[in-house]
Amino acid sequence: MSVGHKMKVDVLVLGGGLSGAAAAFEAARNGATVALAERSFMLGGAATLSLVNPWQTFHSPSGRVIGGFAQELTEKLRARGHSLGHLPDPVGFATSVTPIDPDGLRSALDEEAKERGVAVLYGHRLRDAEMVENRLRSVTLEDEHLGTICVRAPVFIDATGNGDLSNMAGCRMEIDSDCQPMTLIFTMDAVDFEAVAAYHRARPEEFYEGAAKDGPLRGGYIGVSGFFEHVRRARESGRLMVPRDRVLFFGNTRPGQVVVNATRVTGKHGASGTELSEAMREGLEQTKNLADFMTSELPGFARARVVRIADQIGVRETRRLIGRYVMDENDIHANANFDDAIAKGAFPLDIHSGADASLSYEKVSGKGRYDIPLRCLLNSEVENLLTVGKCISVTHKGFSSTRVMPTCMAVGQAGGAAAALSAKMKRDPEEIYPLIRDALRSAGAIISEEDIVNDIDALALG
Ligand SMILES: Cc1cc2nc3c(=O)[nH]c(=O)nc-3n(C[C@H](O)[C@H](O)[C@H](O)COP(=O)(O)OP(=O)(O)OC[C@H]3O[C@@H](n4cnc5c(N)ncnc54)[C@H](O)[C@@H]3O)c2cc1C
Structure with a gap:
């Protein structure tokens, strides 16, 4: 990897929120050289910059559906006194909530980046994207003193929450007129x-x-x-x-x-x-x-x-990708299972109204959980770009469930594995789905029903 005004890595992740951090760490775990560019001077995104707390939710009513990086991070934070672990939700919306300390989180994420050899570029924001036909060739980042760095990579990940890179590169995106406030x-x-x-x-x-x-x-x-x-x-x-x-x-x-x-x-x-x-x-x-x-x-x-x-x-809500599959509220309520599942979600459909004072809330029907397919991270316009976190390919209503932090971390981790393996194999992620699934499982991710962890009794004890 060369550092300076030019840089070349296997995977560039743009946006250092929880999904971007999870993506960068998992790409590095799979052997890729990784740079993680973040416009602010902290990792964690909404969890640190906007103090969003607690993480909710790791659990469907009958078991934990989020594992992998998010669970490891929770355990690390808990051991340091920077999380209370998973607790029953006192509000009664979700099955569990996971309170964390934002400063403890910020430090833990930076440490993790060091341990995994991820090059973090704080204070760098997207300025330009160079396309060659339907591939992203490089991304130019600008620092706060207007210096620039051009990063070339075979695979890029957009974890900006706004889909800034996907939008700039020409992916189909949408933004609702009734965005959540x-x-x-x-x-x-x-x-x-x-x-x-x-x-x-x-x-x-x-x-x-x-x-x-x-x-x-x-x-x-x-x-x-x-x-x-x-x-x-x-x-x-x-x-x-x-x-x-x-x-x-x-x-x-x-x-x-x-x-x-x-x-x-x-x-x-x-x-x-x-x-x-x-x-x-x-x-x-x-x-x-x-x-x-x-x-x-x-x-x-x-x-x-x-x-x-x-x-x-x-x-809460800005642009979302219109990807190879657009997941909606019907998939969520039907507890959809997909052949290309990479993560699960279990948070209710929870819409803060942008028009009046209300909040609408629907628990996920049936088992209270659903799969998220790899295709929600993939677009049809730019071959070597994945989108992770809150701006994946879901509808406005579907988004109201998938947007939460545990789910964003699980999706981010999946994007990281997909990007690293895609860079290594020079194949589209959809073609190598079994490899991605196995890599995620080996990292403790929860993908299918048999991976679900039944720790609800421990949760009930608080
Ligand atoms: C008010 C509010 C309350 C919420 N309540 C909860 C809750 O109780 N529990 C829960 O689990 N979830 C909650 N959420 C949802 C959750 O916090 C977010 O959806 C989730 O954190 C999104 O993660 P992300 O990694 O996709 O994006 P973000 O956390 O937004 O991270 C994106 C990162 O990319 C960086 N970035 C953006 N653009 C650029 C650019 N052009 N160049 C470089 N860097 C860039 C940003 O600085 C940021 O660090 C809430 C959200 C909000 C806003």
Whole structure:
């Protein structure tokens, strides 16, 4: 590998979120030389830059469907006190939640990159893509001082979350007019968990109906979706400006702290720089308004204060690939199995409305889990480009389930194996699917029903 203004690797991964990191590490595990370019100065994407927490979900109702890198990382973080491991979801949406510490995660990902020999290019963003016929030949990256580096590779992975590289290279993409809204997440400390739980037990009708009747506090971990009446009154009187019907917050890994996922910026395009800038400013205004409301009106928050605001507003949905297969909500509810499965998902279809204050939510029918096929990572326009993470080929509604972090890591890992093997064999990933599947299985990934881990009883104990 040569480093400087030109670089040549087997696999270039663009975007260092959880899917990109998983892809880069798995490509390296399969013997590829790998560069991972990230426009910010941290790995982890939404989990670190936007403080999104907890990871949900690793589990369908009858077993764990996410293994491999995501599970190893959870165990590593847990051993260091940077994750509480898998816990039952106190909100009642998913089977499990996995709280993590964003700073612990950021360090662990960088360490992992060092151990696996992945060259991380922090502060580098996509500037140009050079196509030769229907292949990507090189990608030019620009650093924050306007220096450039041209990276050539036989295979590229787009893990930007926005599909920036796929879009630039000419893949078919779509973006919905009713994209899910953005949220600026913030952390509060000195929250009195017992007081929140006592109120929840006394007034369960003020909270999401799926929540446990004995309250939202389990073994010291809290998660709440509701305070509907408080929010309704405050919005009607004009004290609360946030266009949302509830407050949603979860504990992180620190006593007394909660991560508030409740601001809502609608009608802005996550793939437009100017609209993102406006969204960030609106998110900051909403953060102040919401935190004031919470401390002055919600039980348990009288002494709470904001201790951290995310560096970047969280963008739930932007462009998605229209790939060789477009998975939809019918596949998800039918618990689809595919001959080219590379990962599984189990999160409910969960749509934060971009038009009004509501949230729509459907549990996955039947077994509560489904396969994701390799074809959702592949396009028909650019031979040597894979797309991983939240912008894979799914519909707007299908996306509302596949977008979550455990699934993005599993999909990323699969993309990494596919890219490395495709580079080595000089074959299209679809032609070498059995090799990809075997490589993933040898890394502990969960692909078919027999791989599912039945650890639900351990989960129930918290
Ligand atoms: C507000 C909000 C709440 C959510 N709640 C949950 C939850 O509770 N649990 C859950 O599991 N999931 C949740 N999600 C979903 C989840 O966080 C994301 O869908 C997931 O993290 C996406 O991972 P990714 O790797 O595909 O993309 P990202 O995490 O977005 O990573 C993409 C990376 O690429 C980089 N990048 C982008 N463009 C370029 C470029 N042009 N050049 C170089 N680098 C680039 C970015 O800086 C970023 O680091 C939530 C998302 C949001 C926004």
